[in-house]
Amino acid sequence: AFSEGVKRLKEGDVANAVLFLEAAVHRHPEDSEAWFHLGTAQADNEQESMAIAAFNKCLDLNPENLKALMSLAVGYTNESLPHKACKCLRDWLARHHKYSSLIGRKNNDEIAKSSYKSHTELLDLFLEAVHMSTNHIDPDVQIGMGVLFNLTGEYKKAVDCFKTALQVAPEDSMLWNKLGATLANGQMSEQAITAYHQALNLRPGYVRTRFNLGVACVNLGAYREAVEHFLSALTLKDQTKGPKTASNGNIIWSSLRMALSLLGSTDLLDSCDKHDLQFLNAHFKLN
Numbered sequence: 001a002f003s004e005g006v007k008r009l010k011e012g013d014v015a016n017a018v019l020f021l022e023a024a025v026h027r028h029p030e031d032s033e034a035w036f037h038l039g040t041a042q043a044d045n046e047q048e049s050m051a052i053a054a055f056n057k058c059l060d061l062n063p064e065n066l067k068a069l070m071s072l073a074v075g076y077t078n079e080s081l082p083h084k085a086c087k088c089l090r091d092w093l094a095r096h097h098k099y100s101s102l103i104g105r106k107n108n109d110e111i112a113k114s115s116y117k118s119h120t121e122l123l124d125l126f127l128e129a130v131h132m133s134t135n136h137i138d139p140d141v142q143i144g145m146g147v148l149f150n151l152t153g154e155y156k157k158a159v160d161c162f163k164t165a166l167q168v169a170p171e172d173s174m175l176w177n178k179l180g181a182t183l184a185n186g187q188m189s190e191q192a193i194t195a196y197h198q199a200l201n202l203r204p205g206y207v208r209t210r211f212n213l214g215v216a217c218v219n220l221g222a223y224r225e226a227v228e229h230f231l232s233a234l235t236l237k238d239q240t241k242g243p244k245t246a247s248n249g250n251i252i253w254s255s256l257r258m259a260l261s262l263l264g265s266t267d268l269l270d271s272c273d274k275h276d277l278q279f280l281n282a283h284f285k286l287n
Helices: 002-011 014-027 032-044 048-061 066-078 082-095 109-113 115-132 139-151 155-168 173-185 189-202 207-219 223-238 246-263 266-273 277-283
Strands: none
Touching: 002 014, 002 032, 014 032, 014 223, 032 048, 032 066, 032 173, 032 207, 048 066, 066 082, 066 139, 082 115, 082 139, 115 139, 139 155, 139 173, 155 173, 173 189, 173 207, 189 207, 207 223, 207 246, 223 246, 223 277, 246 266, 266 277
16 A cells, blocks of 8 residues: 555555555554655645644654655644744754754754744754755755745745755655745746646646645636636545545635636536535536
8 A cells, every 4th residue: 555655646646645645554553654655645635734643643653754854844834833843944954964963952942932033043054054065955955944934924035945946856846836835925926837837747636736726826817727726626636535624625615616706607606615516527627
């Protein structure tokens, strides 16, 4: 189940990747790598809280998993939990063989005391990490800095960090999505759409990117395209045969309802409220 789940995730079949990886952690609950990949799949599937839980479980089993720490920092940022995001980034530096000398393995008391102080100190540490690698780009350091700039709303600086990371990791669909989301947050929706399409070319089953693309289209007044992207995201999510958690699907349905209203298709709102995905897909001629 684990190897099949990882294979599906790489192929962009996120919905089925979730199912295989859930089976893997059920069968082998002590497998930290399975929990990490499950967290990655849940994040791709726009299930942030479940992704965070999986990454935390991975780190309970293996506190040295640097990828899980960075993914958790991103998740906490998306959930507007800056203290927790900063703690993950600090732990990432402390546990990295190359950068641990910057921070040592002290406790996290100072991180909890002052969010501003800890944030600026962390940024300084990540800048020092950049200077330690003058002859090559470490994409993870750039991602960490991008997350820190996102936390303070410095989106242009975050964009620069993600673009720098993409110079050495151009096949990273999640990185393209991060760039797109940051461009959108910085009111650069047209550029965001280009980045989202890059992510979807690499991973077509990426629910989060499909949803983000719909939001960007709404911001540009392209309401029909937005409706189609939201319906695609819902169709991809519907392929996950596990328990349907209403909270995460609802944000897509409510966004779809808004886009239908803006499109002037008020006759379809009842179908939207009934979550009649089959009817709406047929109406918009989507397979």
